[in-house]
Amino acid sequence: xxxxxxxxxxxxxxxxxxxxxxxxxxxxxxxxxxxxxxxxxxxxxxxxxxxxxxxxxxxxxxxxxxxxxxxxxxxxxxxxxxxxxxxxxxxxxxxxxxxxxxxxxxxxxxxxxxxxxxxxxxxxxxxxxxxx
Amino acid sequence: xxxxxxxxxxxxxxxxxxxxxxxxxxxxxxxxxxxxxxxxxxxxxxxxxxxxxxxxxxxxxxxxxxxx
Numbered sequence: 001x002x003x004x005x006x007x008x009x010x011x012x013x014x015x016x017x018x019x020x021x022x023x024x025x026x027x028x029x030x031x032x033x034x035x036x037x038x039x040x041x042x043x044x045x046x047x048x049x050x051x052x053x054x055x056x057x058x059x060x061x062x063x064x065x066x067x068x069x070x071x072x073x074x075x076x077x078x079x080x081x082x083x084x085x086x087x088x089x090x091x092x093x094x095x096x097x098x099x100x101x102x103x104x105x106x107x108x109x110x111x112x113x114x115x116x117x118x119x120x121x122x123x124x125x126x127x128x129x130x131x132x
Numbered sequence: 133x134x135x136x137x138x139x140x141x142x143x144x145x146x147x148x149x150x151x152x153x154x155x156x157x158x159x160x161x162x163x164x165x166x167x168x169x170x171x172x173x174x175x176x177x178x179x180x181x182x183x184x185x186x187x188x189x190x191x192x193x194x195x196x197x198x199x200x
Contacts, residue, residue, distance in 0.1 A: 065158075066156070066157035066158055066161050067157070067161070067172070067173050067176060068157070068158065068160065068161040068164055068170050069158055069160070069161070071170075128160075130169070131160060131164045131169050131170060132160070132163075132164075
């Protein structure tokens, strides 16, 4: 139980890949003008659908962990939440003061996921050392 | 909280991985309990007591608790 069981890892990877593939596919379709205006809502939100599957899978993985591993995940989430909030708020304030380019909300979702992922990974490193 | 888990495990010549497998937890969890970095929940403490066939208070004791 040191690592997430393979079946969960595989399932989570598949959901994440599906999300990425759909995001690229609808992006290309939009650029090529293949999406009728009546379907723009559905096309825009299509990549979000696999994310629901991803988080259901994540719940299953969490349930499969023992109590210390769950505590580690909880503390790693705290690091993730705090760090993401600080980075996003910090960047937002810098943009407001025109120190960095104001990318806007529409452009921010992609790097927000990057920040979430890397802050979670950093949280794992910090918290795992604590219980080593 | 202090515990005698390492001693009890050594008496049976079990590795941390062996004990982890018997308790259905990770080796890291066994190590964290043994080193006092993590106090197990009541269900896990009962599982440990059952495995070693000893009462919980013979395995775990609060820090600074008077003997007897």
